[in-house]
Amino acid sequence: MNIFSQFRDVVREAVGRLVPDAPPALIAALGVEPPRDASHGDIATNAAMVLAKPLKLNPRAFGEQLAAALAEHPDVARAAVAGPGFVNIALKPAFLRARLADILHAGTDYGTSTVGANEPVNVEYVSANPTGPMHIGHCRGAVVGDALAGLLAKAGFAVTREYYVNDAGAQVHALAWAAYWRYLQAIGSPVMDEAFEARVPGGLQYKGEYLVPVGQMLADRHGLSLAAGGAMPADPSVWLEAVRTETVAAMMEAIREDLAALGVRHDVFVSEAALIAAERVQETLRLLEGKGQIYTGVLEPPKGQKPDDWEPRPQTLFRSTAFGDDIDRPLRKSDGSFTYFANDIGNHADKLARGYRRIVQVWGADHGGYVKRMAAAVKALDEGASFQVLLCQIVHLLKGGEPMRMSKRAGTFVTLRDLIDEVGRDVVRFIMLTRRSDAQMEFDLDRVREQTKDNPVFYVQYAHARCRSVLRHAGEQFDVHPASLAKASLDVLEDEAELTLVRALIAWPRVIEQAALACEPHRLAFHLYDVAAAFHALWNRGRDETELRFIQADAPEATKARLALVQATATVIASGLLTMGVTPAEEMR
Secondary structure, three states: OOHHHHHHHHHHHHHHHHOOOOOHHHHHOOOEEOOOOHHHOOEEEOHHHHHHHHHOOOHHHHHHHHHHHHHOOOOEEEEEEEOOOEEEEEEOHHHHHHHHHHHHHHHHHOOOOOOOOOOEEEEEOOOOOOOOOOEHHHHHHHHHHHHHHHHHHHOOOEEEEEEEEOOOOHHHHHHHHHHHHHHHHHOOOOOOHHHHHHHOOOOOOOOOHHHHHHHHHHHHHHOOOOOEOOEOOOOHHHOHHHHHHHHHHHHHHHHHHHHHHOOOOOOEEEEHHHHHHOOHHHHHHHHHHHOOOEEEEOOOOOOOOOOOOOOOOOEEEEOHHHHOOOOOEEOEOOOOOEOHHHHHHHHHHHHHHOOOOEEEEEEEHHHHHHHHHHHHHHHHHOOOOEEEEEEEOOEEEEEOOEEOOOOOOOOOOOEHHHHHHHHOHHHHHHHHOOOOOOOOEEEEOOHHHOOOOOOHHHHHHHHHHHHHHHHHHHOOOOOOOHHHHOOOOOOOOOOHHHHHHHHHHHOHHHHHHHHHHHOOOHHHHHHHHHHHHHHHHHHHHHHHOHHHOOOOOOOHHHHHHHHHHHHHHHHHHHHHHHHHOOOOOOOOO
16 A cells, blocks of 8 residues: 555545536646655645645645645644645554554555556666677666666566667678687697787677687587688678677577576577568658658768868668757668668667667666757657666776775676675675666675675574574564464554654555556665664664563563564565565574
């Protein structure tokens, strides 16, 4: 039960009685949310201020009337006007306590919502080029995207997790040459590195050792058939297509394995090359051209500068400025091939054709300049579609107070596997959600091992482990099954520390809905930290005040009530961690 949604209905009903002629649309706009200051109550509404101007009411005076009406509700302890017309509502402790039974009956499904109304939503994330192992730069987007998908599903959306494979273009072409170089080494070819690199268009770009197994795989499959007498054929077309296809497949298999180690999964993998081969890109551009949104024109040089190699030339352009972009965008390169943007338009047209009119993408912050043009393209394709991008800022990885050294296998960067091997999957996932995705963060490998309040993953997991420990110990004397504890008399839970914890627990459904609608999975980690803080505070109070201890052999009814609170705490923390893709800890070692 989302108590804020429940009391939003209560407020709307009260307003309807006080102002019978108020337009239904205006009443539907009334908001209910937590007050800014917790000392003001449990719920606040801006109803009086929303209604004042259109209905020619004095907001303060109407707020007084509304507060008086709400104070008559059986679950309201008091209602009062504050400031220019806000109405603050304090709920009766009995009502708050009774919500613990809701948590115990629902289990980790507590907080699951129907706000998404089963609307299809496509969440595309990671989508790293298949040119090397997953690295720390991919990690944050992978976690944010996967946690967001889990959050949206819990909020009632029909979520598809998608990976867009960039398997067309110059980078994949360069990868094929690098894999072929490793193939020649695997078959014992006398190829000289300098001589080989001189023949590679653009030079040999990928030299990491991760391609050694790929070269060996090609040698095992093809023997000497891709080489002429053990050397490279003069015509690359003899081997290029086979090497490119098999290398991309091998790299994608490695990427899937790395993502699986992080607990990240995708429902759909969409190939850029396959979309081009199926002429989805061409079809989409013909559609836009038919709408008059593609033309041949000449772009102005970049503002404030004119590069030496600037050459004004007619280009095939998309009218992205008609849909909010800064400039129109090229769709073809000078050689006639499609730009990456053109291919990406085809990708988004494909999503829309599959029925996804709500599209969410998770990109690195270095793609920030690409958002406007892609939003413009989606709007041109479907005026009513929803398109949202979450940008993930860089993560600075520290060990011993210094930047973590690069991976020997990768050659130039720290791999995702390196990070997981250092601290474990659950720590990586939780820490990546302790900041807004668009805020830079430091991932301190020493700090995340500390068993202190300053380490959020330990602090939250310790709260869950403490709850589980209490319940295991109590299970020797009491029936701690949630269904049994849900029947306990909860009147004994009257200390402010206990009620503070109860309030944090029953706020969980609203957190799920608000975080989902805002596409901000970091809110889950923030709220779980607050729940853990309230629980640890109560635990510490019990050290000095014996009447607040969870287990009291001579007070079985009070013990059952407090065990219900402990079980509810464990349930909400577990619900949150599972939504984030983190395994709740049963004990801490």
